[in-house]
Amino acid sequence: MNMTVRMKIFACMGLLVLIVSITFSLTTQAYTDSLIDQFQKKHINADYLSATPEEQIEILRSYFHDKMQLNELLQVTHGARLFFFITIGLIFSFWISGVLTLPLKKLISAIERVAQGDLNVKVPVDTKDEYGKVAQTFNEMTFQLRGAEEARRRLVADVAHELRTPLSVMQLKLENIQQAGHQVPPEMLLRLQDEVIRLSRLVDDLHVLSLAEAGRLSLDRKPLDLTVHLERIVDDVRYEAEENGLDIRLYTSSRAVTVIADARRITQVFFNLLTNAIRYTPRGGKITVEIEDRIVDRNASFACVSVIDTGIGIPADELPHLFDRFYRVDEARSRYSGGTGLGLSIAHHFVKAHGGFIRVTSRPDEGTVFSVFLPIADMTETR
Numbered sequence: 521m522n523m524t525v526r527m528k529i530f531a532c533m534g535l536l537v538l539i540v541s542i543t544f545s546l547t548t549q550a551y552t553d554s555l556i557d558q559f560q561k562k563h564i565n566a567d568y569l570s571a572t573p574e575e576q577i578e579i580l581r582s583y584f585h586d587k588m589q590l591n592e593l594l595q596v597t598h599g600a601r602l603f604f605f606i607t608i609g610l611i612f613s614f615w616i617s618g619v620l621t622l623p624l625k626k627l628i629s630a631i632e633r634v635a636q637g638d639l640n641v642k643v644p645v646d647t648k649d650e651y652g653k654v655a656q657t658f659n660e661m662t663f664q665l666r667g668a669e670e671a672r673r674r675l676v677a678d679v680a681h682e683l684r685t686p687l688s689v690m691q692l693k694l695e696n697i698q699q700a701g702h703q704v705p706p707e708m709l710l711r712l713q714d715e716v717i718r719l720s721r722l723v724d725d726l727h728v729l730s731l732a733e734a735g736r737l738s739l740d741r742k743p744l745d746l747t748v749h750l751e752r753i754v755d756d757v758r759y760e761a762e763e764n765g766l767d768i769r770l771y772t773s774s775r776a777v778t779v780i781a782d783a784r785r786i787t788q789v790f791f792n793l794l795t796n797a798i799r800y801t802p803r804g805g806k807i808t809v810e811i812e813d814r815i816v817d818r819n820a821s822f823a824c825v826s827v828i829d830t831g832i833g834i835p836a837d838e839l840p841h842l843f844d845r846f847y848r849v850d851e852a853r854s855r856y857s858g859g860t861g862l863g864l865s866i867a868h869h870f871v872k873a874h875g876g877f878i879r880v881t882s883r884p885d886e887g888t889v890f891s892v893f894l895p896i897a898d899m900t901e902t903r
Contacts, residue, residue: 559583623651639666686715725862732869739782743897746777746811746823753787754809757794765803772811777823778897785870792863793827793890801831822893834882842880843868
């Protein structure tokens with residue numbers, strides 16, 4: 521049985537009472553034995569033996585009564601025993617306090633190290649009581665802090681990297697314009713404008729992503745027919761897909777699939793997924809969008825939209841990081857496609873904000889499947 525701190529204190533105090541009781545009993549018995557010995561030596565004589573039993577009992581009672589009234593008993597013997605008991609109690613209490621506060625001392629030392637910036641500190645979990653739970657929670661907290669600090673450093677490095685390229689291009693073009701000292705051709709301004717648009721898109725994506733991660737993303741939720749909505753999205757990207765030599769098709773059921781969602785956010789989710797599929801599927805490939813109704817998962821009903829491509833695929837060791845900010849699979853790390861590495865992360869957080877989730881399966885050189893699960897609308901609540 522795992523003992524709580526309260527149970528340990530109760531057990532220690534019970535042990536203290538037991539020790540004091542046994543000590544008191546032993547000292548009382550020893551003192552009584554000494555009185556009997558003294559009575560036997562001083563009063564058991566011929567006169568005592570010749571007395572009647574009633575007289576013998578009265579003599580014994582008078583002797584003990586007189587002894588109990590002596591200052592020696594009250595001031596010396598009783599005082600000595602009281603001092604002895606108090607000493608034992610203080611020593612025991614000091615020991616108990618040391619045992620009970622030792623885990624706190626370790627925790628305080630660890631907290632001080634964290635306050636100084638050391639996030640690698642770990643408190644040993646020696647018990648399963650409240651102290652053990654506090655130590656375990658503290659270790660989990662420092663683990664999360666280390667992860668957050670590492671993510672912050674990566675974010676700063678990634679943002680600096682993403683901003684450096686367009687800023688360098690703009691700076692170089694502007695320097696060339698200044699050195700040339702003649703009229704600026706329109707095509708030069710267009711290239712500068714492209715870099716400004718890239719920067720603006722990056723800043724907007726970071727802002728939206730930070731709101732989503734903080735749970736402060738505003739959603740305008742309304743009943744949305746996924747079938748009709750996806751038909752529009754697929755039509756919007758069809759020209760780009762056909763330009764890249766890709767066949768894109770949408771497979772749906774005849775009945776409506778309704779979810780409660782923010783149409784603008786959901787559009788961005790599927791637009792990001794389809795854009796990635798087009799970007800990383802070789803010419804002659806195929807992209808398929810499928811809608812399934814009433815998929816039961818986690819004791820809830822979902823609509824499932826799968827974006828299936830026959831592209832370059834994603835290695836298994838890359839999948840856990842796929843929704844991280846600025847993450848790009850090795851084959852797609854070049855900037856020629858104009859991606860910022862935020863699309864999948866934004867899609868993941870948008871779907872999560874709607875109470876859904878995204879799953880991905882992939883095989884290198886065979887293709888990738890992104891499955892978006894969105895909660896089915898309860899039409900009785902929308903009327």
